[in-house]
Amino acid sequence: MIEQMLEFNEEFVKNKEYEKYVTSKFPDKKIAIVTCMDTRLVTLLPAALGIKNGDVKIIKNAGATITNPFDSTVRSLLVAIYELGVNEIMIIGHTSCGVQGMDSQEMLHLMRERGIDEEHISLMKHCGIDLDSWLHGFDDTEDAILETVDLVKNHPLVPKDVVVKGYIMDSLTGKLKVL
Numbered sequence: 697m698i699e700q701m702l703e704f705n706e707e708f709v710k711n712k713e714y715e716k717y718v719t720s721k722f723p724d725k726k727i728a729i730v731t732c733m734d735t736r737l738v739t740l741l742p743a744a745l746g747i748k749n750g751d752v753k754i755i756k757n758a759g760a761t762i763t764n765p766f767d768s769t770v771r772s773l774l775v776a777i778y779e780l781g782v783n784e785i786m787i788i789g790h791t792s793c794g795v796q797g798m799d800s801q802e803m804l805h806l807m808r809e810r811g812i813d814e815e816h817i818s819l820m821k822h823c824g825i826d827l828d829s830w831l832h833g834f835d836d837t838e839d840a841i842l843e844t845v846d847l848v849k850n851h852p853l854v855p856k857d858v859v860v861k862g863y864i865m866d867s868l869t870g871k872l873k874v875l
Contacts, residue, residue: 719750728753728776730769731788732760736867744870759795760788762844765851774853784859785848789841791867798833837864842875
């Protein structure tokens with residue numbers, strides 16, 4: 697499958713199809729969106745919000761949540777704010793999220809089935825990584841998004857004038873629910 701994508705890429709560049717996407721690194725709307733990596737949102741989210749290439753910074757992860765105040769999502773938001781001029785942040789979860797109800801024990805079981813050595817799992821635990829907590833999903837999407845909004849709003853490195861709001865997107869229709 698990757699080879700097919702690479703072949704497509706060759707044609708895309710050769711035919712200069714990229715020209716309609718040319719923009720700068722600065723988001724025209726000065727907004728950053730933290731959202732889920734769910735495949736249903738790849739085209740739906742920009743279409744439902746009326747955004748195009750160059751409008752916003754989109755940061756995707758599993759569940760659209762931030763579990764650590766110093767993880768890569770927060771780092772990306774800080775870059776967006778201080779280097780790229782972002783002054784509003786949207787945290788957008790969605791209905792039927794795969795992270796909701798995700799079970800850490802099941803994830804560890806699947807890792808073992810795929811050949812991850814018990815020694816590596818034990819090493820993580822001995823290094824102070826609480827795998828049960830780290831791999832656990834959330835019980836309620838709305839609560840998880842509100843916790844992330846609170847974390848970003850109250851982060852010591854996020855300026856108080858940055859607007860941070862939470863939303864849940866319907867994975868089918870794209871309708872946003874304001875939290």
